[in-house]
Amino acid sequence: MVMSMEKDQIALPVDEFPQKWYNIVPDLPEPLPPPKEPETGPSRMDFLGRTMIKECLGQEMSNQSWITIPEEIRELYIHMGRPRPLYRAKRLEKRLNLKKVKLYYKREDLSPTGSHKTNTAIAQAYYALKEGKTTLSTETGAGQWGTALSYAAQLLELKCVVFWVKSVYDWKADRRVLMNLLGAKVYSSPSKQTKFGRDFLSKNPNSQGSLGIAISEGLEYAETHDNTVYCLGSVLNHVMTQQSVIGLETIKQFDMIDEKPDLIIGCLGGGSNFSGIALPFIGEVLKGKRECDFLAAQSMAAPNLVKGEYKYDFGDVAEHTPLLKMYTLGHKADMTPIKADGLRYHAAGPIISLLRKHNIVKAVAYPANEKSIFEAARLFLQAEGWLAAPESSYAVRASIDEAVKAEKAGKEKTICMNISGHGWLDLEAYKEKLGFS
Numbered sequence: 001m002v003m004s005m006e007k008d009q010i011a012l013p014v015d016e017f018p019q020k021w022y023n024i025v026p027d028l029p030e031p032l033p034p035p036k037e038p039e040t041g042p043s044r045m046d047f048l049g050r051t052m053i054k055e056c057l058g059q060e061m062s063n064q065s066w067i068t069i070p071e072e073i074r075e076l077y078i079h080m081g082r083p084r085p086l087y088r089a090k091r092l093e094k095r096l097n098l099k100k101v102k103l104y105y106k107r108e109d110l111s112p113t114g115s116h117k118t119n120t121a122i123a124q125a126y127y128a129l130k131e132g133k134t135t136l137s138t139e140t141g142a143g144q145w146g147t148a149l150s151y152a153a154q155l156l157e158l159k160c161v162v163f164w165v166k167s168v169y170d171w172k173a174d175r176r177v178l179m180n181l182l183g184a185k186v187y188s189s190p191s192k193q194t195k196f197g198r199d200f201l202s203k204n205p206n207s208q209g210s211l212g213i214a215i216s217e218g219l220e221y222a223e224t225h226d227n228t229v230y231c232l233g234s235v236l237n238h239v240m241t242q243q244s245v246i247g248l249e250t251i252k253q254f255d256m257i258d259e260k261p262d263l264i265i266g267c268l269g270g271g272s273n274f275s276g277i278a279l280p281f282i283g284e285v286l287k288g289k290r291e292c293d294f295l296a297a298q299s300m301a302a303p304n305l306v307k308g309e310y311k312y313d314f315g316d317v318a319e320h321t322p323l324l325k326m327y328t329l330g331h332k333a334d335m336t337p338i339k340a341d342g343l344r345y346h347a348a349g350p351i352i353s354l355l356r357k358h359n360i361v362k363a364v365a366y367p368a369n370e371k372s373i374f375e376a377a378r379l380f381l382q383a384e385g386w387l388a389a390p391e392s393s394y395a396v397r398a399s400i401d402e403a404v405k406a407e408k409a410g411k412e413k414t415i416c417m418n419i420s421g422h423g424w425l426d427l428e429a430y431k432e433k434l435g436f437s
């Protein structure tokens with residue numbers, strides 16, 4: 001089938017790339033509940049002060065709507081291909097026989113390491129360098145964040161240590177090679193490198209790990225090693241703010257074609273890619289400047305927004321972090337490993353959780369067998385030609401479902417999904433889930 005010659009790629013000129021990140025905190029419908037100390041044990045705020053990047057902790061508490069992106073970070077963003085294009089999914093629309101519904105997708109998969117995670121990795125590595133640090137430590141689930149931080153560390157000539165959830169470390173051999181090529185030290189978590197890991201392993205020798213466990217290890221590593229800071233790839237406010245470049249670009253791209261999305265969809269684990277695309281739009285909704293709905297796509301393996309409780313909880317299993325007010329399944333919840341393991345986190349970050357409470361963000365969770373997710377990914381690949389990451393394929397699934405529902409109801413609708421990453425290093429999952437030998 002030959003399509004019309006109308007352009008399906010909306011490219012934002014480089015000089016239109018945002019100068020500032022958008023921080024939604026001052027625009028939220030009620031003050032964001034602050035982090036809290038638990039009733040017992042040492043001060044968790046002091047611990048974060050010792051182990052994290054000061055500038056990021058400052059941004060975490062910031063009440064400023066706009067934070068200037070330092071010129072060096074802007075240069076690195078542009079170096080790695082920002083602004084990223086927005087696409088109209090004309091071929092997918094055709095396959096779904098959509099007449100009234102338009103589908104668009106934002107291309108975070110074009111990142112050098114394969115996901116949106118580089119947007120905050122570059123910022124965190126830059127600030128760590130400025131603060132005189134030599135080593136970054138972190139956790140990773142899908143492996144995308146670990147690769148993004150290894151990449152950013154290498155660009156700025158820093159070292160990087162990654163604790164990688166065992167269930168994924170074991171099958172993503174190629175992504176491990178990429179992290180090693182980028183010079184990172186990568187450990188399967190729970191590991192023997194930290195006291196917490198050793199204690200956990202002695203009680204649970206067959207543990208498959210979890211993001212909560214890996215975060216505890218990354219934090220302990222930073223605490224016990226000189227000149228090392230811990231970097232987090234999701235959940236916290238400064239990560240959401242640094243990801244806002246996604247949505248800020250997308251707003252300008254829709255303006256360029258005089259179109260307004262009615263529904264924005266992203267997959268959601270801790271909330272960083274969803275926040276990246278959605279928060280700049282939500283800010284305008286809260287100011288009465290636009291109307292739009294927001295849908296987070298999750299797995300039933302970790303349905304924090306769908307089944308979680310809104311309460312104060314720890315961000316990690318070892319209880320190193322302060323308590324954060326979040327929709328949570330409990331920081332010790334046992335969650336079945338899935339192929340989209342980046343979505344397997346017990347809680348959604350405080351900003352997204354507050355917006356969920358106000359029903360501004362809605363959520364859907366798909367069965368943990370992931371069958372419908374991988375089928376959606378295959379259809380997207382065959383129609384549009386791009387292989388989405390397993391996590392991003394949840395956004396694809398939800399967008400297809402919402403498009404078909406609106407079409408059946410005879411409603412005009414413009415849907416925009418975020419393709420948070422590519423799946424070229426996840427082929428093992430595609431092989432297993434779609435039955436190729």
Ligand SMILES: Cc1ncc(COP(=O)(O)O)c(C=O)c1O
Nearest residue numbers: 144234269270271272273342421
């Ligand atoms: C490609 C991709 N998308 C989404 C996610 C989920 O994380 P978040 O909710 O922070 O975007 C991950 C996490 O690793 C990921 O790798």
